[in-house]
Amino acid sequence: MPTKPPMIDDDALDDLERELMGRARGRVLELGAGRGENFxxxxxxxxxxxxxxxxxxxxxxxxxxxxxxxxxxPLDAVAEHVPLAAASIDTVVATYVLCTVDDVTAALAEARRVLVPGGRVLLVEHILAPHSATLRTLQRVATPFTRRWCGGCHQDRDPLPALRAAGFADVDVQHRRVHDRPLPPESILLYEGVAPV
Incomplete structure (x- = not known):
């Protein structure tokens, strides 16, 4: 069983997210930009x-x-169909988006397509608990409900294997757990990867 990631609070997670998003450089594409919380x-x-x-x-x-x-x-578009030219973006960012897309593989293929060679991808995502079979079971049971009532959120996803399969090389991979009583701790992935040159 994998080692449990460090437990942090919401404020510490906010700091980690801001630091990661602050690494974006050049022409930046934000997938599922919401209301602009990352500006x-x-x-x-x-x-x-x-x-x-x-x-x-x-x-x-x-x-x-x-x-x-x-x-x-802002563009009216989904991550699986990005209306931008190939190799036109230096950094792709997304926070809590891959859990909601219909097709993670297609979304990552589009991210890779629009990135320049050596471009960066910066992601924050809540993921399937890597350290607890009990939590993974709860997430799988909850997913039909969160998909319906929480914006299409799949609690039972882990995008890390898909990122690697899409050809991104890991630069910085951090796992954290955030406790939000009375709910069980939530597993979070903070990821920086680089597109092939």
Whole structure:
């Protein structure tokens, strides 16, 4: 059984997420950009592009994007079909998005397609608990309900094997557990990878 990842609180997770998103450089594509929660973490010199299929979120995202000096209009698109040219992006970022996409393999293939050779992918995702068979069982039981009532969220996914299968080389892989009483600890993946050159 894998060693249990360190337990942290929500504030420590927020700090780790901001630090990871702060590594984005150049032309950045944010998958499932939501309402623009990551803008505060990005370096001010990036050129931002974002996808958001939800109309209500995209409207608020557009307002926040207009306040950013180097931001394109948010696109009504999903991660599996990115309407950008191949090799046009330096960094792809996503926070809590791969759990909701219909096809993780297709989404990662699109991320690789739009990235320049050697481009970076930065992801934060809650994942299938690697250290507890009991928690994995609970996540599998919960997934039909979270898919329906939590924005399509699959509690029973781990994107790390799919990232590696898509050809990304690990640069920084961190696992953490976040305790949110009264619920069991949530397993989190913080990932930085590089596309093939």
């Amino acid at each position: 505060g973490a990005f370096d001010p010199d990036i050129t931002w592009h974002g996808l958001e299929p939800d109309a209500e979120r995209r409207e608020e995202l557009a307002r926040r994007a207009h306040e950013w000096s180097h931001a394109a209009e």
